[in-house]
Amino acid sequence: MTIPDTLLLIFGALAAGAIAALVAPSGAWARRVSLASAFLACAAALALGIQAVQSGAVWIWHSDAVLSPLGGITLRLDPLGAFFLVIVAVAGLPASLYGVGYLRHLDARPRGRAVHALMNAFLAGMYAVPLADNVAMFLFAWEVMALASYLLVVSDPEDETAAAAGVWYAVMTHGGFLALLAAFLLLAPDQRLEFDAMRATAGGLSPAATMAVVLLSVAAFGSKAGLVPLHVWLPRAHPAAPSHVSALMSAAMVKLGVYGVVRLLFDIMPPLPLGWGALLLGLGVLTALTGVLYSVAETHLKRILAYSTIENVGFIFVALGFALLMRGYGHGALAAMGLMVALLHTLNHAVFKTLLFLAAGAVVHATHASSLEALGGLIKRMPHTAVLCLVGILALAAVPPFNGFTSEWLTFQLLIAGARYTAPSLAIMLPLALAAVALVAGLAALSAVRLFGIGFLALPRTEGAREAREAPLSMRAAMALPAAACVALGLMPTVALTRLAAVTSDLGLPMGQLDTGTSLVLPLVGSRLAPLAIAALLGGAGLGAAFISRGRRTRVRIDSAWNCGRIIQSPRTEYTAAAFAEPLKRVFTGFYRPMHEVTVDVHPASPYFVRAMTLRADVVPWMEQALYGPVVRGARLATDLVSRIHTGSIHWYLTLLPIALFALLLLARWIR
Amino acid sequence: MRLFSKIARTGIVTEALPDQPENPITLARQIDERARALLGRAVAIREVDAGSCNGCEVEIAGLPGPVYDMERFGLHFVASPRHADLLLVTGPVTRNMAVPLRKTYEATPDPKLVVAVGDCARTCGVFAGSYAVAGPVDTIVPVDVYVDGCPPSPADILRGILTALGRLDPSREGR
Amino acid sequence: MAALLLAAAELVLLMALAPGVVGYTRWVKARLQGRRGAGVLQPYRELRKTFGKSMVIADSASWIFHLAPWVVTASTVAAAALVPVVSVHQPADQLGDLFALMALLILGTVFLALGGLDPGTAFGGMGSSREMTVAALTEPTLAIAVLALALTSGSTSLGAIAGTVLANPANAIGPGHALAFAAFLIAMLAETGRLPIDNPATHLELTMIHEAMILEYSGPYLALLEWAAATKLTLLLVLAANMFAPWGIATAIEPGAVARSVGVILAKLLVLATLLAVLETRVAKLRLFRVPELLAVSFTLALLAATSSFFSR
Numbered sequence A: 001m002t003i004p005d006t007l008l009l010i011f012g013a014l015a016a017g018a019i020a021a022l023v024a025p026s027g028a029w030a031r032r033v034s035l036a037s038a039f040l041a042c043a044a045a046l047a048l049g050i051q052a053v054q055s056g057a058v059w060i061w062h063s064d065a066v067l068s069p070l071g072g073i074t075l076r077l078d079p080l081g082a083f084f085l086v087i088v089a090v091a092g093l094p095a096s097l098y099g100v101g102y103l104r105h106l107d108a109r110p111r112g113r114a115v116h117a118l119m120n121a122f123l124a125g126m127y128a129v130p131l132a133d134n135v136a137m138f139l140f141a142w143e144v145m146a147l148a149s150y151l152l153v154v155s156d157p158e159d160e161t162a163a164a165a166g167v168w169y170a171v172m173t174h175g176g177f178l179a180l181l182a183a184f185l186l187l188a189p190d191q192r193l194e195f196d197a198m199r200a201t202a203g204g205l206s207p208a209a210t211m212a213v214v215l216l217s218v219a220a221f222g223s224k225a226g227l228v229p230l231h232v233w234l235p236r237a238h239p240a241a242p243s244h245v246s247a248l249m250s251a252a253m254v255k256l257g258v259y260g261v262v263r264l265l266f267d268i269m270p271p272l273p274l275g276w277g278a279l280l281l282g283l284g285v286l287t288a289l290t291g292v293l294y295s296v297a298e299t300h301l302k303r304i305l306a307y308s309t310i311e312n313v314g315f316i317f318v319a320l321g322f323a324l325l326m327r328g329y330g331h332g333a334l335a336a337m338g339l340m341v342a343l344l345h346t347l348n349h350a351v352f353k354t355l356l357f358l359a360a361g362a363v364v365h366a367t368h369a370s371s372l373e374a375l376g377g378l379i380k381r382m383p384h385t386a387v388l389c390l391v392g393i394l395a396l397a398a399v400p401p402f403n404g405f406t407s408e409w410l411t412f413q414l415l416i417a418g419a420r421y422t423a424p425s426l427a428i429m430l431p432l433a434l435a436a437v438a439l440v441a442g443l444a445a446l447s448a449v450r451l452f453g454i455g456f457l458a459l460p461r462t463e464g465a466r467e468a469r470e471a472p473l474s475m476r477a478a479m480a481l482p483a484a485a486c487v488a489l490g491l492m493p494t495v496a497l498t499r500l501a502a503v504t505s506d507l508g509l510p511m512g513q514l515d516t517g518t519s520l521v522l523p524l525v526g527s528r529l530a531p532l533a534i535a536a537l538l539g540g541a542g543l544g545a546a547f548i549s550r551g552r553r554t555r556v557r558i559d560s561a562w563n564c565g566r567i568i569q570s571p572r573t574e575y576t577a578a579a580f581a582e583p584l585k586r587v588f589t590g591f592y593r594p595m596h597e598v599t600v601d602v603h604p605a606s607p608y609f610v611r612a613m614t615l616r617a618d619v620v621p622w623m624e625q626a627l628y629g630p631v632v633r634g635a636r637l638a639t640d641l642v643s644r645i646h647t648g649s650i651h652w653y654l655t656l657l658p659i660a661l662f663a664l665l666l667l668a669r670w671i672r
Numbered sequence B: 001m002r003l004f005s006k007i008a009r010t011g012i013v014t015e016a017l018p019d020q021p022e023n024p025i026t027l028a029r030q031i032d033e034r035a036r037a038l039l040g041r042a043v044a045i046r047e048v049d050a051g052s053c054n055g056c057e058v059e060i061a062g063l064p065g066p067v068y069d070m071e072r073f074g075l076h077f078v079a080s081p082r083h084a085d086l087l088l089v090t091g092p093v094t095r096n097m098a099v100p101l102r103k104t105y106e107a108t109p110d111p112k113l114v115v116a117v118g119d120c121a122r123t124c125g126v127f128a129g130s131y132a133v134a135g136p137v138d139t140i141v142p143v144d145v146y147v148d149g150c151p152p153s154p155a156d157i158l159r160g161i162l163t164a165l166g167r168l169d170p171s172r173e174g175r
Numbered sequence C: 001m002a003a004l005l006l007a008a009a010e011l012v013l014l015m016a017l018a019p020g021v022v023g024y025t026r027w028v029k030a031r032l033q034g035r036r037g038a039g040v041l042q043p044y045r046e047l048r049k050t051f052g053k054s055m056v057i058a059d060s061a062s063w064i065f066h067l068a069p070w071v072v073t074a075s076t077v078a079a080a081a082l083v084p085v086v087s088v089h090q091p092a093d094q095l096g097d098l099f100a101l102m103a104l105l106i107l108g109t110v111f112l113a114l115g116g117l118d119p120g121t122a123f124g125g126m127g128s129s130r131e132m133t134v135a136a137l138t139e140p141t142l143a144i145a146v147l148a149l150a151l152t153s154g155s156t157s158l159g160a161i162a163g164t165v166l167a168n169p170a171n172a173i174g175p176g177h178a179l180a181f182a183a184f185l186i187a188m189l190a191e192t193g194r195l196p197i198d199n200p201a202t203h204l205e206l207t208m209i210h211e212a213m214i215l216e217y218s219g220p221y222l223a224l225l226e227w228a229a230a231t232k233l234t235l236l237l238v239l240a241a242n243m244f245a246p247w248g249i250a251t252a253i254e255p256g257a258v259a260r261s262v263g264v265i266l267a268k269l270l271v272l273a274t275l276l277a278v279l280e281t282r283v284a285k286l287r288l289f290r291v292p293e294l295l296a297v298s299f300t301l302a303l304l305a306a307t308s309s310f311f312s313r
Helices: A003-023 A027-055 A079-102 A110-131 A135-153 A160-187 A195-204 A207-225 A234-240 A243-268 A274-297 A301-329 A332-367 A383-396 A403-421 A429-456 A473-491 A493-506 A531-551 A577-587 A622-645 A650-671 B002-010 B033-039 B055-061 B095-107 B119-123 B154-164 C002-032 C042-052 C063-082 C098-117 C122-153 C158-167 C169-173 C175-192 C219-244 C255-282 C288-311
Strands: A059-063 A073-077 A556-559 A594-602 A610-619 B025-027 B043-049 B075-077 B086-090 B113-117 B133-135 B145-147 C055-058
Touching (some): A073 A079, A079 A473, A135 A234, A135 A243, A160 A234, A160 A243, A195 A243, A274 A577, A332 A403, A383 A429, A403 A429, A403 A473, A429 A577, A429 C098, A531 C063, B025 B154, B033 C042, B055 B154, B086 B095, B145 B154, C002 C255, C063 C219, C098 C122, C098 C158, C122 C158, C175 C219, C175 C288
Parallel strands (some): A556 C055, B043 B086
């Protein structure tokens, strides 16, 4: 199929699915048809994306039929855009299959139809963003994506935090929108809003304008991606949405923020001064550290995963910042490697984060509990979900032979290669970045063990966990897809890497010859990694160990767990999620600033007779309070001042109208 | 550094086991041959205090020390009955400790041995007839060797363990 | 082909030596404590006995409990395969490098932690929590130590590093290497659970880190875990010896050189194990919440090592 036909199929299927969701005769049919068309669209997008990356050709299409006052719409499919189409599809395929079983309980409710229609709209927006080649199309798609996801975040009326989460999300994404608009207007020469035109003239911008453009766009795209300190909407919004939408948001939407940064800073803008690369690198490190530290301290299942997304976005920006830095130095090969590693990690993270959010959704669906402290023992009650979740957890922990380890290994090698080939001015920065990345990787392993260990292992802690039943087949099949991808990408990373080399060379950063065997051999790096061989070695040794320990006639007896001879076995003696993180919280007390509040309820007769004691321990988000507190207070103050105009008197309002009109006319005259 | 000069001056202080025990050491039943064959020279011991006065514990605490050095016979203490081959039980079994003692025994994998240390373990000693006592050790778990004494000396406890292992014969004394 | 056979033999040698290294360390500590101690071969007897015992499994345990010892053993074997023991020509360099080795050790730690959490006992959870925290905190130190080594030798592959240090002895005495060695030793103590971070011979559960996770294991599973722990200690000692002081290692695969190299590595292991035993006799165990301070010291040493390697290039 040609590219225009495939695009028509994708968007046509999504539109049809959205309409079907609204007009279908029954809720069940609405669900099935809309999700099936979403699945079809994602499959087509995946095929199109892979083919476009491999062919390396660029396809451009322009039309003035729509949005003509803003310059019409221009679509462009180049390897970079195609790669991000693949990313969205990789998240969308499992998510749409998952919805078949997961949203069955919404069949009878009218908002179920809205959810299905919005999901299709969300996917359409996300597919349109990498295809956009002019400002109008880009911002239109960006806004569709934001609106659809906002509505999905606030879609559950029974969730008290959803409304507040929606407010944070809406305000921040629209702030980003305005920043983007300003950045594009600064970039656009003579009011021509095509990206091609911007590419040509971006080199001629004044340093002040360049700085403004980069700052605005990094702020906007970084906020969407979850870069600290503009990440605060992420841990609020992602847990509030339905789980398959959370998966899409974490795996696909934040990656479109990364796409924006790459498109703007690597494609449209010329090589930037070194400070920007260092800034991105530093922000990436800060983001990764913040994300992982909070993910270890949180107990809400989906919020842990949201913070983990922030951590991985930090990794991506470390590699991106490194690439930008090397591009500024003129080391083309190192820059290409950095970009490649960043893009590989976007793919890897999309795959295992989708899996984890879908698994979290299955757990919440089965146990009706969203806190890690309420789970336990699920490995026996939800065995298939547990195995699939374990694959995602091991990928998150970055252990061989899964895909998380591949991108972590590559990031380490990247930083070491950078240290070897560059100036001593990086002598402090690169080792520190390496140390930070290693620390984050170790803490991610801790978070992963905690998530799986407390959630799935041991005995159930509440009634909900005891009554949990295995997820429906569609949900398990949906989780099996990214699980298989995790294993495949972990064992054969060169499949993805050779395609990514095409993307980077299309952006003007040629990679050089890349080994297409099963081992990872990169130019400039003196070491190799053979994931397939390592996996074989692990498998062989593991089988040997199993044989030695169980192959003989070892007698096994089942008894109760050794609890020091305690008479009553109870899940109360198990370690809790908060307890698991306790040693780490003590080490990083300065970061967490934990709050302890003890309330003692005494008998009225005497203060020595205690009736009840309550301990409330919490992690204070002081960074948020310090940064956003003043902003929120300022906004409240401003709106209070402005609302003084609302006197209620119609005479006053009628006076204001012509004054406002007159002022606007004067303003328009002055701008012209 | 003062530590190391002191170590050098002190040297090896391990004493050979005396030829005769101070108090009787009784074999309660036929020792499982499988246990003897497997346990040989590497035995993990879990000590269980089933309500004793701690007199026996103080003597047992001398076993890993330099003078009695149980490690030279291949014995060592472990933290969990799952790791243990031999349970060293002291005390008249109090009512509170009856179930935990039984659970400890059941938590230990086979083949296992039980050595009951002290007069209390065999006959409840001075606590016999108390309202807090459930009964001597062999009413809760099967015992292989009794080491009498109140408290028995560490050398006697060692002899008792080695008797249970079938390793006590004159040619191997005092290594 | 000869290199492959040698590599396989190296792996077997390492795993066979491991309980002996532990036994020797215990013997030296016993002598320093003024007692005779069991012989050097005692851990072998213990392994033989433990393999022959039956197993008791908790009813709250799942398949993770069974999988954990197998994965721990497998990951330790894979990590041991990467270490150059007697020869600089490592076919395993095609497999992975120092970072892959660190990641394989983390794989083992992750599954050990999961195996500790599985039966649902309080001590298992405690051990898992502490072990993962200490493992996470040693990561940066090891990463920077690798960087310091890689800056001077141009690669993170183990055989290549050993070869480069061998070829340029001047580097090995430089501040970069010396500081990296010190940092690596402290990190190694943390990774293998030795004093002053963790006492391998303790039976006070509240002071345990590594031991607490294996309290529930018995029989062959326990034997596998003990063997894996011994192998981890031995491979890290060999790594320390051959990365920082590789003299005596064979640079060509000939019988004479290899035989000499075997003798040299045995001697180095003997020296390092004696030093370890002396250190463990001298220091007392640190409070758990003082351990991060020690790890921060080793991190600073590593960072200094990396920067001085940078400037001495």
